[in-house]
Amino acid sequence: MLPSMATAAASPEAKALYRNAKDAAQAQYKEARAQCDALAGNPKDVCVAEAKAARVRAEADATAHYKNTLRAxxxxxxxxxxxxxxxxxxxxxxxxxxxxxVCIKRAKSTRTAALADARADKKVIEARSNAREDKRIAEYKVAAEKCDALSGTPKEQCVSAAKTRFGY
Structure with missing residues (x-):
């Protein structure tokens, strides 16, 4: 997570947007749930499940955007x-x-695939982040090594520039 993202997530505006999104999700759920009351049997069960799923989607998206972390x-x-x-x-x-x-097996298969994709994407993002960090460290070491050929003030300026460039 970038430092600027962390500050954005902690801002009062972001918190207000988060609360508004959650409140809107709850209101939409109540409205959809009320429409389900006119139904009976399985159509009602499906309607209720769809209303809950819509609420979960909206709340999960709001939480993820607010926290702004890979885990979220x-x-x-x-x-x-x-x-x-x-x-x-x-x-x-x-x-x-x-x-x-067959329908239940298909539903379970779809869920398993979606969960596996989420875990795999998380691992890929973590691996890319680690690789970026490793590359940055290696590039800093090369730049610092180049500075060793200098002495005095030019060396100090070179080291300072390398630290600034690579975030040290």
Whole structure:
């Protein structure tokens, strides 16, 4: 996470946006949930699951944007995958026999794939970040080594410039 991102997440404006997004998600959920009351049976169950999934999506996105960390974005993707699974599972409940079994297996497969993608993306981002850091350190060492050929004030200026350039 970049330092500027951390300050943006901690600002009062960001906190207000976060609260507003969560409040809007809750209001939309209540409205959608009220519309579900007109239904009965499985269509009502699906409607409720869809309303909950929409709320989870909105709240997870708001939380991820507010916290602005890799962990928060990964958690949001996982929460959304679970909510989507609940919707898919509710739809499967209307089926019977083998069709229901296949539907549930497909829903589980979709959830497993989404969770695996979220974990894999997190690992890729972490690996790229670590590689960037390793490269920066190596480049700093090269620049510092070049400064060793100098002496006195030019060497101090060279070292200072290298530290500034590579964030030391």
């Amino acid at each position: 974005y990964t958690k949001a993707r996982q929460d959304i995958a679970e909510a989507d699974y609940a919707v898919d599972h509710s739809r499967c409940e209307a089926l019977t026999g083998n069709d229901k079994d």
